[in-house]
Amino acid sequence: xxxxxxxxxxxxxxxxxxxxxxxxxxxxxxxxxxxxxxxxxxxxxxxxxxxxxxxxxxxxxxxxxxxxxxxxxxxxxxxxxxxxxxxxxxxxxxxxxxx
Numbered sequence: 447x448x449x450x451x452x453x454x455x456x457x458x459x460x461x462x463x464x465x466x467x468x469x470x471x472x473x474x475x476x477x478x479x480x481x482x483x484x485x486x487x488x489x490x491x492x493x494x495x496x497x498x499x500x501x502x503x504x505x506x507x508x509x510x511x512x513x514x515x516x517x518x519x520x521x522x523x524x525x526x527x528x529x530x531x532x533x534x535x536x537x538x539x540x541x542x543x544x545x
Contacts, residue, residue: 461535463506464528466517473505477536481505485536498529505532 460472481504489497503511514520514528 463510463531464514464524466513469513471506471510471513473532473535475535476538477505479540482536482540485533498533501532501536502529505536 459475461475462470463473464471481501484504485497485501488500502514506514
């Protein structure tokens with residue numbers, strides 16, 4: 447029987463997702479598995495827009511996501527690029543490491 451236990455979280459490695467002027471905004475290099483599962487659940491139940499909101503908030507944190515939301519010059523293409531990267535990074539958490 448599989449037993450899941452809670453362990454203290456260690457600081458995770460982060461990678462840049464975007465910059466606003468000279469400020470770097472990062473996401474986890476390997477997002478947690480539960481974020482990927484929650485993202486899929488939200489997408490199924492509430493649609494892609496709500497799922498993207500959940501995902502960016504989870505990965506960037508409140509400060510990073512607020513900066514993105516308040517950036518007046520964000521284009522639809524830039525937003526799509528950011529969400530594509532965030533989604534690929536997160537869904538990669540569901541893949542088993544290559545042997």
